Amino acid sequence: MQADAQFWSYWSIATGLINWAIIFGALIYIPFRRSPTAAQAWMILIFFLPIMGLVLYLILGHTEHPHWRRDRLARLPAILRRAMGELSLDETSGCEDLAPRHAMSSALVQRLGGQPCLSGNHVELDAEYDSVVDRIVADIDAAQHHAHLMFYILMLDEAGERVLSALERAAARGVTCRLLIDAVGSSAHRRRIARRLKDSGVALRIILPLRIWHRGTRADLRNHRKIVVVDGLVGWVGSQNMHRSEYEPSVFYREVMARVVGPVVLELQAVFIGDWYLETEEDIGSPDLMPFSGPGDHAGSMRAQVLPTGPDYPGAQVDILFTDLIFNARERVVLATPYFIPNEPLLQALRTAVSKGVDVTLYVTYTTNSLLVDHAQRSYYDELLAAGVRVMLYRERFLHAKHLSIDDDIAVIGSANMDRRSFELNSEVTLLVYDRVLVQQLRRIEGDYALKSHRLDMGEWQARGFLPQLAENVTRLISPLL
Structure with missing residues (x-):
C-alpha cells in the first residue's frame, strides 16, 4: 500500500x-x-x-507543408511563369482605364497571386445546383482538346456519375482529360473513382493523399478549390463541389458558380497547371492549353482576374483581399458564406464600413453542419449587430455559396469561406470581376436570399438562454483553430 x-x-x-x-x-x-x-x-x-x-x-499547429512538398513549391513559381508566359500579354491588359480604387484592388490581387487583370471576358453566374451540373457536363461533351477538372469533393452519386461519364466519353474520342480530387474531401469515394477510371484514359490524381512516413502529409492542409477548364476557352469557378444537392440526409446545398469565357480562363488554367505539378512533378504547360493570345481576344467586355491563395502561395491570403475591399467600399457590402469566423482585421473592416455609412449585410446559413462552428460563428453576432451589420439567417437550404459584392461594380466569387481554415490552411481560388452587369446578377441572387432568410434582431438575440451563450463564449476562445 x-x-x-x-x-x-x-x-x-x-x-x-x-x-x-x-x-x-x-x-x-x-x-x-x-x-x-x-x-x-x-x-x-x-x-x-x-x-x-x-x-x-x-x-x-503549423501552416507549412512537409519538406518534400516545400521542395516542389520552390519550383512552382517557374512553372507558373512558363504557363502564364504562353498568354502573350501586351504592355497593357485592357484594364489600364480601371477606376482608381479598382486599379488599387487589381494591383493588390496581382501582388498576392501573380495574376493580372484581363479584359475581354464574359462571366455568367449560375445559382441553380442541377443546372450547373448539366452545363459542366455539356461543356465537357463539347471539348475538343482537353478537359481539366479539380474538386475538393467528388462523389459517385447522380452528379458525380454524370461528370465522370462525360470525362470518359471525352477521353474515348481523344480529348486529354485530367482530374484532381482532394484526398480528404473525396475520401468516401476516391478509391472507387480510381478503380472506375483506371482504364478509361482519364488521368486521375489524388491531392495530398494521407501518409505518415514517406512523403508524409498534413490532414488539415487541403486543396479546397473547384475549377473546371475546357479547351482553355471555358472555365467554371465557385463554391459547388461535384455531388448531388442533398449531400447529407435532408440537407440540400445552395451554391453559386461562375461560368467564364475569355482570357481570364487561362488564369484558372495556370492554377490547375500548378496544382497538377505539385501532385505529379509533371509540367503540362504548353501553348495548346493557352488558346487566347491576350486581351485582344474578346469574348465579352468584362474585366476580371483570378487570385489563388493558400499554403502553396506564401504571403497570399484571401482575407487580405476581403478586408481591403470592405475598407474601400463606399455604399454597400454584401457577404455570403456558410462559415463566418472572422479574424480581427476583417471584423474591424466591417465595423469601419458601417461607421462610414456603408450598408453591410451578411448572409449565413441558419445552422451549419458543425456544432463547434455553429457556436463559434454565433459568438460574433452580438458585436456585428451592435455595429449595425444586418445579419440574415438563410433558412431554406444549407447556404454553401461564397461570394462578396462591393457597391455596384465589384463581384467576388470563389471557394473561400470566411474563416481561418480558408484564410490560412486551405488552397482556395477566387474570381474578381469589375463589372456592373455581373454585380446586378449577384444582386438578384442576394435578393432571393433575402426572401428566404430571417433577419436577426438584437433583442431577440440577447434573449437566448445562458447555456447557448456559455457554449458560444467557450468556442469563441478556440475559434482561431477551427
Whole structure:
C-alpha cells in the first residue's frame, strides 16, 4: 500500500512537471510567426490540456507543408511563369482605364497571386445546383482538346456519375482529360473513382493523399478549390463541389458558380497547371492549353482576374483581399458564406464600413453542419449587430455559396469561406470581376436570399438562454483553430 502511494506521488509530481514544461515551452515557441489570436487560442488549449494540446499542436499547429512538398513549391513559381508566359500579354491588359480604387484592388490581387487583370471576358453566374451540373457536363461533351477538372469533393452519386461519364466519353474520342480530387474531401469515394477510371484514359490524381512516413502529409492542409477548364476557352469557378444537392440526409446545398469565357480562363488554367505539378512533378504547360493570345481576344467586355491563395502561395491570403475591399467600399457590402469566423482585421473592416455609412449585410446559413462552428460563428453576432451589420439567417437550404459584392461594380466569387481554415490552411481560388452587369446578377441572387432568410434582431438575440451563450463564449476562445 505504501509503495503504491509512493508511486502515485512520484507520478503526480512527474506529470505536473511535464505539464508545466509543456506550458512554458509553448509560451516561448507558439507566439512566433502566428497571429495573436491564434497564439492565444493554442495557449488556452495547452494550459488546460497540456499533453493533448501539445499532440494537437504537433499535428495541426503549423501552416507549412512537409519538406518534400516545400521542395516542389520552390519550383512552382517557374512553372507558373512558363504557363502564364504562353498568354502573350501586351504592355497593357485592357484594364489600364480601371477606376482608381479598382486599379488599387487589381494591383493588390496581382501582388498576392501573380495574376493580372484581363479584359475581354464574359462571366455568367449560375445559382441553380442541377443546372450547373448539366452545363459542366455539356461543356465537357463539347471539348475538343482537353478537359481539366479539380474538386475538393467528388462523389459517385447522380452528379458525380454524370461528370465522370462525360470525362470518359471525352477521353474515348481523344480529348486529354485530367482530374484532381482532394484526398480528404473525396475520401468516401476516391478509391472507387480510381478503380472506375483506371482504364478509361482519364488521368486521375489524388491531392495530398494521407501518409505518415514517406512523403508524409498534413490532414488539415487541403486543396479546397473547384475549377473546371475546357479547351482553355471555358472555365467554371465557385463554391459547388461535384455531388448531388442533398449531400447529407435532408440537407440540400445552395451554391453559386461562375461560368467564364475569355482570357481570364487561362488564369484558372495556370492554377490547375500548378496544382497538377505539385501532385505529379509533371509540367503540362504548353501553348495548346493557352488558346487566347491576350486581351485582344474578346469574348465579352468584362474585366476580371483570378487570385489563388493558400499554403502553396506564401504571403497570399484571401482575407487580405476581403478586408481591403470592405475598407474601400463606399455604399454597400454584401457577404455570403456558410462559415463566418472572422479574424480581427476583417471584423474591424466591417465595423469601419458601417461607421462610414456603408450598408453591410451578411448572409449565413441558419445552422451549419458543425456544432463547434455553429457556436463559434454565433459568438460574433452580438458585436456585428451592435455595429449595425444586418445579419440574415438563410433558412431554406444549407447556404454553401461564397461570394462578396462591393457597391455596384465589384463581384467576388470563389471557394473561400470566411474563416481561418480558408484564410490560412486551405488552397482556395477566387474570381474578381469589375463589372456592373455581373454585380446586378449577384444582386438578384442576394435578393432571393433575402426572401428566404430571417433577419436577426438584437433583442431577440440577447434573449437566448445562458447555456447557448456559455457554449458560444467557450468556442469563441478556440475559434482561431477551427
